[in-house]
Amino acid sequence: MSDFIVLPFVLAPVVFVAAAFGLVVHAVQRAWAAEWPTLASPRALGLVSALALSGTLTLYAYAHMTYMTSFRPEHLCWQHAAVRGMPDERSDFPLSMVCGGAEIVPAWINPALFVLPVIGLAAMAAAVRYASTRPDRKSSQV
DSSP states (O other), X not given: OHHHHHHHHHHHHHXXXXXXXXXXXXXXXXXXXXXXXXXXXXXXXXXXXXXXXXXXXXXXXXXXXXXXXOSOHHHHHHHHHOXXXXXXXXXXXXXXXXXXXXXXXXXXXXXXXXXXXHHHHHHHHHHHHHHHHSOOOOGGGO
């Protein structure tokens, strides 16, 4: 059962890299066709959505493994806060680990974990709306 929980966090970096590569390829194709890259296409918006959503999972997995996961939590406190002893507080969402009164999870992690899914869902909604309202075109021009 735990394999199903780990699978999205393993696949997220792969999807992130594939979406970033797809976005670059899309921009190059538009530039060669003398249509400068814009985000006003369902394909580009879908790639931005995949990039943001997989980036969320990738960031959460990285932060959780770096600042939260250890067989010996006292080692994390020593490594990140130079405090000997067990963590005072710990939370998985929002990510938080307090050692000796000091938060060891960087301050930018939790806001990024909120903003990235919002961007991803907004891009997905825009892609669906744009694809459903624009006139029919050849699929090769998308």
